[in-house]
Amino acid sequence: MMIQDYFNSDPLAPYYNLNGLTDVVLTCDIDWAPEYAIADVLELVESYGYKISFFATHKSELLLEQSESFEVGIHPDFTRQKSNYSFEDKIVRLLEIYPDSLGTRSHRNFFGQNISDMAKAAGLKYEASVFLWNESFCKTHIDYNSMVRFSYMWEDGIHLDTNTPREVSTINLNTPGMKILNIHPILIYLNAETDDQRREVTKRYSDLTKAPYNELKQFVNKGYGIKSFYTEILDYLKSQNVQTHLLKDLAGIKLSEIKLQQNVA
Numbered sequence: 442m443m444i445q446d447y448f449n450s451d452p453l454a455p456y457y458n459l460n461g462l463t464d465v466v467l468t469c470d471i472d473w474a475p476e477y478a479i480a481d482v483l484e485l486v487e488s489y490g491y492k493i494s495f496f497a498t499h500k501s502e503l504l505l506e507q508s509e510s511f512e513v514g515i516h517p518d519f520t521r522q523k524s525n526y527s528f529e530d531k532i533v534r535l536l537e538i539y540p541d542s543l544g545t546r547s548h549r550n551f552f553g554q555n556i557s558d559m560a561k562a563a564g565l566k567y568e569a570s571v572f573l574w575n576e577s578f579c580k581t582h583i584d585y586n587s588m589v590r591f592s593y594m595w596e597d598g599i600h601l602d603t604n605t606p607r608e609v610s611t612i613n614l615n616t617p618g619m620k621i622l623n624i625h626p627i628l629i630y631l632n633a634e635t636d637d638q639r640r641e642v643t644k645r646y647s648d649l650t651k652a653p654y655n656e657l658k659q660f661v662n663k664g665y666g667i668k669s670f671y672t673e674i675l676d677y678l679k680s681q682n683v684q685t686h687l688l689k690d691l692a693g694i695k696l697s698e699i700k701l702q703q704n705v706a
């Protein structure tokens with residue numbers, strides 16, 4: 442059997458790069474980044490003609506705009522021990538800002554069956570909190586709630602934290618599998634060399650969303666940093682004629698599997 446044969450019944454098989462690298466998903470957790478840092482990411486990705494799925498922690502005017510090149514899922518933070526809001530409240534409040542959201546990814550990947558049930562009840566169709574660092578073969582599945590579950594395999598801050606050489610070849614892009622690559626606007630904006638550099642800057646602000654442009658600008662690394670590396674990744678994808686997709690679109694394709702199974706039954 443050929444590897445393709447194992448995925449005959451999976452409508453996402455064309456996105457699993459079974460015949461070499463053809464398809465990638467770019468995502469971005471905005472993590473309370475100020476507006477200009479989010480704009481910086483969007484401008485970079487759009488300059489390649491690529492699409493990106495944002496996951497939002499807060500209200501961004503830019504992300505309220507309608508665009509073919511991005512979608513907005515929610516990025517609730519369930520990690521704070523002291524909070525005035527229940528888990529449900531956190532989901533509902535973000536969905537009030539972004540009523541068109543179809544997906545969620547939890548901040549710091551904090552996700553469990555209780556949150557899955559709440560996300561389902563709130564009408565969300567997909568979930569992307571599982572992080573499988575540099576896993577060579579990620580796939581997608583439909584869970585017991587009929588939610589589509591995506592795993593992502595690369596992230597900017599983890600690449601720095603693990604001291605992985607900043608070479609595109611260190612990322613498992615040329616194996617089969619779903620390739621979901623995640624970034625954070627503040628890290629990209631600062632073009633940081635280490636995630637600690639980013640932490641040094643962000644700890645100055647109790648509300649990072651309001652960090653003044655003229656202040657933050659001074660901390661932008663002019664040497665080779667994570668934005669330089671991310672740009673090299675995008676250059677590589679472009680050189681290989683790779684297509685990008687929004688997670689909501691892939692989730693829609695995956696959900697057609699349920700209908701197919703129902704028709705067979």
Ligand SMILES: [Zn+2]
Pocket residue numbers: 470472516547548549
């Ligand atoms: Zn986050």
